[in-house]
Amino acid sequence: MSGIYIHIPFCKQACHYCDFHFSTSLKKRDEMVVALAKEIQLRKDEFENITIETIYFGGGTPSLLTIKELKFLIDTVYGSYEVVSTPEITLEANPDDLIKAEQSVQTESKTIFEDYRSIGINRLSIGIQSFFEEDLKLMNRAHNAEEAKVCLDVATQYFDNISVDLIYGIPGLSNNRWKQNIEIALSYNIPHISSYALTVEPKTALASFIKKGIIDNVDDDKAHEQFHLLVDTLDQNGFIHYELSNFGKEDYFSKNNSAYWQGKSYIGIGPSAHSFNGKERGWNVRNNSKYIKAIQSETLPIETETLTTTDQYNEYVMTGLRTIWGVSLHKVKKDFGTVFKDYLIEQSEVFINQHLLYIDDEHLRVTKKGQFLCDGIASDLFKINL
Template identity: 60%
Template sequence: MSGIYIHIPFCKQACHYCDFHFSTSMRNSDSMVSALAKEISMRKDAMDGPVETIYLGGGTPSVLKIRDLELLIATVYENFTVSENPEITIEANPDDLNPDYLEKLARTKVNRLSIGIQSFVEEDLRMMNRAHNAAEAVNCLREATKYFGNISIDLIYGIPGMSNEQWKQNVNTALSFGIPHISSYALTVEPKTALQKLIATGKIAAPQDDAAREHFTILTELLANHGFIHYELSNFAKENYFSRNNSAYWLGKKYLGIGPSAHSYDGLSRSWNVASNPIYLKSIEKDALPSEAEILSVTDRYNEYIMTGLRTIWGISMEKVSNDFGAKYLQYLQKGSSKYVSEGLLRIDDGILTVTESGKFLTDGIAGDLFLVNLA
């Protein structure tokens, strides 16, 4: 299985918490779409298997015209072998998903929406500097569900000042629309973001771990009661609605990244495009790929497997660790994980290491502790 990720580096405005690459100027959007299509063509020999997922992320892909989205998807079909039933996802913001846009989008090959709701509470949206308001969050779902059955929404928990009851209302509002997939993340303060500056100057309170943990517990219990499977630390879905694109990442499948700042992975190496729109455009115009690459060491690949595997229901296979990385890595993992198993935070069943319910909120910390920095 292979996937193609296309990065759309434009947003209407900058969310306070975001550290992704994007521009709030749409001045070069036409040139960028042409460059993205050209890069797709330039890299037509980069994948050896059929493309099973196409994911337009960002940034905010829904700021593009429908014809631009159609061009990019058509260019993938022209240059790659695409499977008979691919998952084709577009990330979208609520303020873009008006009835006319949705009706036209439904006539394209896009068959999955990932909508950045983040919150249904007006105060939260203003604090995060989101481009949409609470009414638009509700209205877009009312309209989107008329045209698409495969919809995911993003929700953020651990927002300063958000009560447990407000968080429950957020989740229940999402459930009221019959959404089959929810991605939910704790509000994180990334370096050099507006949120970090606002907290440093005392204009916004810092997120609290205790509140985030309570929200996480509420989230997992509510969604489990509604038939959702907690298949990855931040992702919940009804059966048959797992994100095929993201699952491929977590399972170590190959993928190709198109656009400024986009990453690619072929199983042994990782490459990434320059995170600059002007440099990217100039490079593609000159028929040059603006990318760098690194060969991943055995330890790099082991650490990535630990991080991604532990976050999922598929866990970490002890047999795979032994076969792919060697006996020393297996011994290191067994020794490091033993204390967490004894504490009831990890468990081993049939040679598969997974996180227990009580350990889920601590997953990233546990994974980090199991990383191998240097193996003598």
């Protein structure tokens, strides 16, 4: 089973913290949608023996696309690949887009949410980030706090499989206000929450504002506190912490993202999108015009690299440690050899002694104490290509 990720590289405005590929100009939108469909078709020979289990519209802001455009892309997937009978089809969406679309199409008998469902979308991932105005303004989000709440009021009437994004570690965000953010999300009976620490990426507006002293720098200790507040609160409310930044009720884990972490192959469609076939990784050009021009000439604008055994081991350790499934010592030995298994156990010893890692049922996992440090621990378990 595999998934298709479709990158929609447009946003109405730039969030101060975002370094994803997007454009705030929609001039090439029509050409882009046609190019995305063309790439879906062009890639079918490369992935001809796979069955599609998930379709994920990410971005950028996929909720800027019309129902007709989304249906066109979904139909193209169905026309090019074998698809399971009930695939998980996720649409990333911003609250303001959903509200405006709802107001523009709503009749006595139909809403935008019913339109989404009619074309097969069965999961919404809504970029709330915060329910408080001061946080949204600092991040330069396009929606306001009231729109976030109104959006969830309506969306939950039509979708049960909804995920919301929340960000912690925001400068000026108190633990009390962060706890209120979590509790507001829980009040809507949302079955999945993705939550990330605010990260200062180079060349973003946020990095510039911090450098100039306009905004305080991110406080790592405060972010650490808020991470554990999140983990404890969601655990008490029946959520399973199945990946470092993801929490879901039973049967509501993201199938699309879980496939990434479990090393399944996936196809990335669109500018900047990444693909993986088990042995090779590829990434498309991060430029809308160059992407469209290449696809129009039936050329895939993609660079690839073949992963060495060491690369594959390192990726498995990185992704495995982030999940509840952990790193299987049996799999390491089977796929990479005894030398890699012995190396992993030896490198893990110091973290086991510090109660950051533990081994249970032949699986290496992080402890609760080690969760926030997970990526750093994983890098110390990597093997270096020599």
